[in-house]
Amino acid sequence: MSNKKYVYFFAANQSEGKAEMKNLLGGKGANLAEMCNIGVPVPPGFTLSTEVCTAYYDNNRNYPAGLKEEVEAAIAKTETVLGKKFGDPNDPLLFSVRSGSRVSMPGMMDTVLNLGINEKITEGLAKISGNPRFAWDSFRRFVQMYGDVVLDLKPVNKEDEDPFEMIIEAKKEEKGVELDTDLSTDDLKELVTEFKAAIKEKTGREFPDDPMEQLWGAIGAVFGSWMNDRAKTYRTLNQIPSEWGTAVNVQSMVYGNMGTDCATGVAFTRDPANGKKIFYGEYLVNAQGEDVVAGIRTPQPVNASTKSDPSHKTLEELMPKPYNDLVDIYKKLENHYKDMQDIEFTIQQGKLWMLQTRNGKRTAEAAVSIAVDMVNEGLIDKKTAINRVKPESLDQLLHPMFDPKASINVIATGLPASPGAATGRIVFHADDAEEWSGKGENVILVRIETSPEDIGGMHVAKGILTSRGGMTSHAAVVARGMGTCCVAGCGALDINYKQKTMTVSGKVFKEGDWISLDGSKGQVIEGKVPTIDPVLSGNFGTLMGWADEVRHLKVRTNADTPHDAEVARNFGAEGIGLCRTEHMFFEGDRIKAVREMILADNEAGRRRALAKLLPYQRDDFYGIFKAMQDLPVTVRTLDPPLHEFLPHDDANQKVMADELGITLEEVKAKVDALHEFNPMLGHRGCRLGISYPEITEMQARAIIEAACDLKKEGVNVLPEIMIPLVGTSPEFRNQKKVVVDTAKKVMEEKGIEVEYLVGTMIEVPRAAITADKIAKDAQFFSFGTNDLTQMTLGFSRDDAGKFLKDYLEHGIFKEDPFQTLDQNGVGLLVEIGVQRGRQTKPDLKIGICGEHGGDPKSVVFCHKVGMNYVSCSPYRVPIARLAAAQAQLNFPG
């Protein structure tokens, strides 16, 4: 027999757990214990640890030996504290059973309330509470939840109504009433009977009357829910290992539904949308907790600070004593945890009980504000503040917003549940959202209310709109966590799933119609709305300033235009790490000259065409260098295969033929000649420059001419010319010679000297392994981790979608290696490349310019391997700055 302890008791002054034991007790269990420890009123109970879950799955879904005895002992302890007995009809102790894993997985897991009840106990509860309706309502709720969660009576099809709700609806019709609350005690009794009959009929299972049997059934269901599809999807999306397991919390019930002196609610110690220091919460009178979260009744504000509707009654007004207790407690909790808390409470007959506290989810705006405010309040230090904000979440703040000058048609207003701006086409089902999005459509997911089953669709939607539910409804919480724009509880909408329509003030919107959402204002807008760049300042600027003080890693940007360069510079970019020149080849007349070059049979013909491109390229570089005055600009020579510049359809080939004065057949012949089986591994990058050195020559000339011209105007330019797709040192030397010879010639012509560097991308695996050789000639390295990932893994980025999903599901990769650098594979090659490059040149400047340069985890990696800079898209520059600061704090090296 094992000596392992599986069950941890919690009650005032008697807790066996504490906040630090999250891995063992789950977040909820650990914090319940901790609240008991610091004198906050918590209904007593006990936690089955995550090790039970692990043992359960390791042991073919059997519980470890000794668990039963430990649970019985914990029940007995709870009974002692409360002076009530589990299963005692005279003064029954009821339990809630809830999951609780190491990190919060909102709505992912199942919960059962009012457990330990049957007809006889209900009668006892009625007697002792003097409130038969409450007793039968509790029993009705229990049978419904238990039937759903444990006995698995659910709608067969997603669009079917809930079987229990159908019975309730029928009952209301039969009785001629509107609201659930209008049903009488006898009605509730009938419902219980009908529920049980429906369960028996549909599942063939008898509803258990024995409290202990009920308890083990619920515990089993919670552990079982750890492996259900929606939990698995959530874990995949959030990279949570399935080995972590969940704990099960069995807690004595307190009742918010015992009468009008009862209530239940949720609150945040600061505003989770913007971080303002206000106590922000919602509650429902005479309700149980699930009613608030589920969004069935629209909750009321706890105090005046968030009261918007004059008809609403605040908790402060209605129940001042428990409200003041709640204020004391939230302050205590925030001071204790030194972070904004998300709390759940129940008031039973005027007495306040806390059911949960945890660090509250928040928008990026709120995270930044709270972190900065808490430093100013002396609650935390700057380092803690820097670590408090997830760099990735800044994305929410950095994306364009609706142009305030745009004339918009607001068709409805709901709750500003998650900030941001979104434009997309309406879909009504999460599956459709996934399908449409897979085809490249921007979609807005429109639902009456969302449920955990919708998680996949919510993840891909640009925005989420619901007609029911409050700021803490499922849709709102999940959207904020994802950083997705959300308008919730927009009652003006009449949503019809079957017809796939949404009607607002008589106007019908169909699936596929365009709408826009302003998640910061709660507005629903007809059609598409133009966006503008966000303005960053205040707390954001303060936090970024602290980050800049800390970090060593420089942050540059990938930008191909003066506009992008300016945007990035405003976001704090310290140079351009990747200026792609090929995009410039597509604009306007240029593409004609490019095609003329491709069609040319010989060098002379190519040179004629390139001469036409030269002035354009020089102007491009002039603008970019000017925008980046005093900062380095890395320009990559032509990279893509030439066939990318040719049209592939008949119509455009005809246009091209006419423009160049050649036959369609000649165009087609060239397209055929340039066809490649694996263009990714074909005639591109420096291979073009080696076959056609005149291309490199033209580009080098454009760069150096622009630099000379600017220098004459007194503008300081620092061009760095970067050769792509180098795999061997002779390739680099070949191209460097073309650049250096050209630069020399141009500077002689212009009569002015400019400084410049010639370096290389490291994106071919061979380049990383032979970096010592390449570094002999290269003046800098820039890791092109997009291509390096493709080649090191043998994954075509354009095709990997076909199997990457399987790979993530099987846990072969924990993350998409194109989003987050595969540190254990590709990363090893990067390390080798850095180490061998510096072996030859100890002070070699090294950066990264793949997409990974803006991914926080990858930025930390770049810091750890000793790179000098990362380069990322303009909107990710602040993300990279913050990630670099966190890297320095956590890995000072």
Added chain:
Amino acid sequence: MSNKKYVYFFAANQSEGKAEMKNLLGGKGANLAEMCNIGVPVPPGFTLSTEVCTAYYDNNRNYPAGLKEEVEAAIAKTETVLGKKFGDPNDPLLFSVRSGSRVSMPGMMDTVLNLGINEKITEGLAKISGNPRFAWDSFRRFVQMYGDVVLDLKPVNKEDEDPFEMIIEAKKEEKGVELDTDLSTDDLKELVTEFKAAIKEKTGREFPDDPMEQLWGAIGAVFGSWMNDRAKTYRTLNQIPSEWGTAVNVQSMVYGNMGTDCATGVAFTRDPANGKKIFYGEYLVNAQGEDVVAGIRTPQPVNASTKSDPSHKTLEELMPKPYNDLVDIYKKLENHYKDMQDIEFTIQQGKLWMLQTRNGKRTAEAAVSIAVDMVNEGLIDKKTAINRVKPESLDQLLHPMFDPKASINVIATGLPASPGAATGRIVFHADDAEEWSGKGENVILVRIETSPEDIGGMHVAKGILTSRGGMTSHAAVVARGMGTCCVAGCGALDINYKQKTMTVSGKVFKEGDWISLDGSKGQVIEGKVPTIDPVLSGNFGTLMGWADEVRHLKVRTNADTPHDAEVARNFGAEGIGLCRTEHMFFEGDRIKAVREMILADNEAGRRRALAKLLPYQRDDFYGIFKAMQDLPVTVRTLDPPLHEFLPHDDANQKVMADELGITLEEVKAKVDALHEFNPMLGHRGCRLGISYPEITEMQARAIIEAACDLKKEGVNVLPEIMIPLVGTSPEFRNQKKVVVDTAKKVMEEKGIEVEYLVGTMIEVPRAAITADKIAKDAQFFSFGTNDLTQMTLGFSRDDAGKFLKDYLEHGIFKEDPFQTLDQNGVGLLVEIGVQRGRQTKPDLKIGICGEHGGDPKSVVFCHKVGMNYVSCSPYRVPIARLAAAQAQLNFPG
């Protein structure tokens, strides 16, 4: 001023060089010096070292300081030895000027004979020789060669006649004579005048009369020829670095054209075609050396052993004294060099002079025979013998020969210039050969005679046929060097370049017609001829036996059929290193089942189709395992992307749709769905097995069922199941589990246990870097260097042709990395993979199964990094065995 010595004198007992100084003096120069050292009669002269060439190109085509003085001193020394003076009309000393690089580059470089002559000197030569015709013939030859080589008067178009030959033809017509030799002394004088006039007219250059000016002009031309196109092409084909440079040999002339007591010839000390120990040579009376090589007059045999035409006069018969001297010298040279020699000689008025000796080029058959014979003769030891044969050359012996039972129509017989059998379509120009071959055609290059300009076309031709020239003609020598089948001097052919026809006995063959060549018999055969496998024995078997005694590296084969397995086993294969299973999927009805599987929407449908494939696969493995009884057989699970199994053209898609009873649209939709941008990096290899484990399961079942069945029959089988395209350890574990679970099940069903291994390809760069992790589960590694090369270099094998040529020309790669492993790049990853794999499992079995497994240089590499085996195509097994032995001898490790 530099102290470097640039000029090396050679003459009996006075040589400054020796055989070991080849790098400095070139092969020709070093051996001329060496012959002087061992008392062989050599006309004295001097060598300008290869360092002059290097300095010349390093210094912008200027000679190093001091060279002029050294050359003048060497001339003076030569004059002293011979008692004649350069430029002295009374007793003129003439020179030949020849190139001579470190390795022989036959016909690549230009030569000038009879240098140091003008009208006045010719008169003196006529007087002193008493032979005016000889003197004027020499002058005529000089003006012609100098005009061509130094003054660059050449045909404008390839098909134009030589301008000098045109003048000669006109002269012969004018004089009404047939042969050059019928022209009188006065005719020759006129020719000289007309040649000079033509040169002046066409090039604008005055012909130099000053001997010293002539000499520097010729030296400059030789150095210049080092960088001409045909020399560059030859170096590229033969991987000779351009830094090596060439030496220039300036040697006093002896005259084979002074009269009928004069002759010139070339000979081999053994038969270069088959290695027989006969003295084998050809000569021409009253001729200069170039006449023999150029193939203008058909030479005579030196002795009776190779006399085939009774009308021929052997040298032995005609000039017994110099012939006997030649026999003594060839024996002395062979004993001295301990290898078969290729010699050039001139007889001037009965006196024998040696102009060259070098190790003779030979066919593989000859190389093997000579090596084994020389061991038996006690001349060399076994190790030397093993190193004497180039493994690559064995290819000639191993390829199929014409089926002797086939009824063939021999249309003509020429000289058996290079053995082997070839079937192809007629082309008449080297350029056409390259173009047709580039399109995948097998071509036979048919020429009157070949010249160095044809080298590219000769390289790609399957066979070479000439109507003129002997066994030592350019075509014959080059073809033997390349191992290409050649029939030379087939006078029955009437070749018309303009009309692109070849007429034989009135029958006209056009470009594109099929013919076949038997290079061992000299036969030209109409149409295609079926081939059979060669039989290997005798000396070949002896040599391979010695190789096997020496080598440590095992040699396996890549084989997908029992027939290939048997062929390879006969060639000495010690197992199968790669049995590809996908080829089996194409045969007969199988492809229907494969397509059914691909079209299936779900696992059940796939399983139904796979069940149909199972018996076929089991039978395949049964046959292969049986053929390889007692030897290991590595079977690779399905590798190619599924779209390779679908038809891509309308007609075949329609057939497929009808066969499967679906619509054409459904087929097209599937083809579209499976389309990939970079299939090389797409859904293939183990990625298929991970998405569709039932495929791996079926294959594992087929393998283990076959193994069980055979074991029951008492046949010992050693299956090794290999998972392709693994990049991460979880992928391998995933597939290994499928295999192991299936094997267990099959063995339980069959009631018998078989031993088997599960291992992985290492072909994705990530696999090599993380080999330590993968080795935890893998029981063997096999490096798939084809794909590893593609991914490490980022070169698509199917597309790299577009730039690889440029890369070889620019020296970025010395060799095609798909033929010879890129040891400094891909090889580093292989080393990392071996080292990390063995770090986890010190006795891990490691092999290679890419094409490189049959490439001798790559085999040496595999030996050096400590692999256990290489695997290659059946016909390359002996090559790998020999290469492995050489590796062991040269790198005993």
